Amino acid sequence: MKKIIFSFWLVANLLFASNLMAQDYPTKPIKVLVGYAPGGAVDLVARALGQSLSASLSQSIVIENKPGAGTNIAVKQLIDSPPDGYTLMVAANALAANMSLYKPQPFDIDKDITPIAMIGRVPVVIATSAEGKYQKLSDLIKAAKANPDLITYGTPGNGGAPHMAMKFFEQSSGISLKQIPYKGGAPAITDLIGGQLDLVAVNMLEIAPHVKSGKLKIVAVMSAKRSPIFPEVPTVAESGYPGFEASVWYSLIAPAKTPASIVKTLHTQVEKALQSKEMTERLGSVGGEVSPGTIAQAASFLNSERRRYEKLVREANIQPD
Incomplete structure (x- = not known):
């Protein structure tokens, strides 16, 4: 009986601590991973978003470039990080494609990540x-x-x-x-x-x-x-090819099990950023557009892209570098 009571007490305290952490979030700089070298498209989008989030969250946003293995190095660092909202990643199409491209499968977006928001398309x-x-x-x-x-x-x-x-x-x-x-x-x-x-x-x-x-x-x-x-x-x-569409898209993701309140806070601030003149002009200047939407829509989009790439990789027998 004492073990059961202790278990309930432990769970309650963990939930309380998690909720308290989420309420105070953020209290320190936030690291945003980019799986590409500095100066590339994803890096530029991440830095533009980071500037906006830094202002709205009153915290520094530190962009950390982790190129290599088709972005798998950056994704691995993300999913191994504590799910506390202080390590995020700006991901692109490789997030959906790499599950089929690499063997063994390097990660599972359903189990290993938490979608926060779509950012835009180019x-x-x-x-x-x-x-x-x-x-x-x-x-x-x-x-x-x-x-x-x-x-x-x-x-x-x-x-x-x-x-x-x-x-x-x-x-x-x-x-x-x-x-x-x-x-x-x-x-x-x-x-x-x-x-x-x-x-x-x-x-x-x-x-x-x-x-x-x-x-x-x-x-x-x-x-x-x-x-x-x-x-x-x-x-x-x-x-001559009705319905054809292929764009580079960008999304903000976090490790799995990131508290819902932190995800909501981040999503709200990303949506505000996407309404800003700076972000719309940044993507618009290169023919792109922002992609506002709900958290559920971001998750649904990532899964639909995963299925689309899975079919292409199988049929075209595409191999990674």
Whole structure:
């Protein structure tokens, strides 16, 4: 009987301590992990969000870059961290894809993480040099059908969101291209400008400055609708593939078992940030958009993306680097 009473007392005290911690949250700086090198798209989004959260939560937001293993190193650090709201992560498509890409499965988003909020989306684009052979999507498809696996395209890495987007496109259009994976979008863009590649598939955030300078041209955007900053560029969907959509998305996540009150606090502040001029302009300047919504919607989206990537990895036999 004493053991039962002690057990109830222990549970009650743990719950009380957890609730007290959540009520006071945050009382110290918050670390936000990024599974990519500094200066990349996810890093830029994380820093923009961090500035807003720092102001609204009255605490420092420390961005910690942990690149490697397709973001699995950063995810591992996240799920091994205490579920107290002081270690978070800005994740992208790899979070949903890596469960199928890597064997053994590196983590389980249903069991190991707590979704907090979706942040936004930026289109994946197919781009070529200003004098490239394939100025129109129809030209690319026609040439690829005549010469399978000869047309090259660079990506920021094997199994990354742009690579997956191109695989979705190849499936939809019935063509086969040759992927050249790089360690990030910047070196792929450099080689495209230098004439070593026919195309690149990258997110619009990375390509926009080069298009505006006249060095590169976007052949098609993979978002559901045209980009507001490049309205003359057609989408893949309107080019003969209705319903096609492939974007890079960003979400804020925490370790599993993070107290619901802390998750709610963070979600509320992220939603406020997404309404701010700074965040809407930051994503809007590169053709992206913020993605406000509920916690339940964020969880549902992550699971739907996991299932979509699982099917693609299986059917296209995609292997990680």
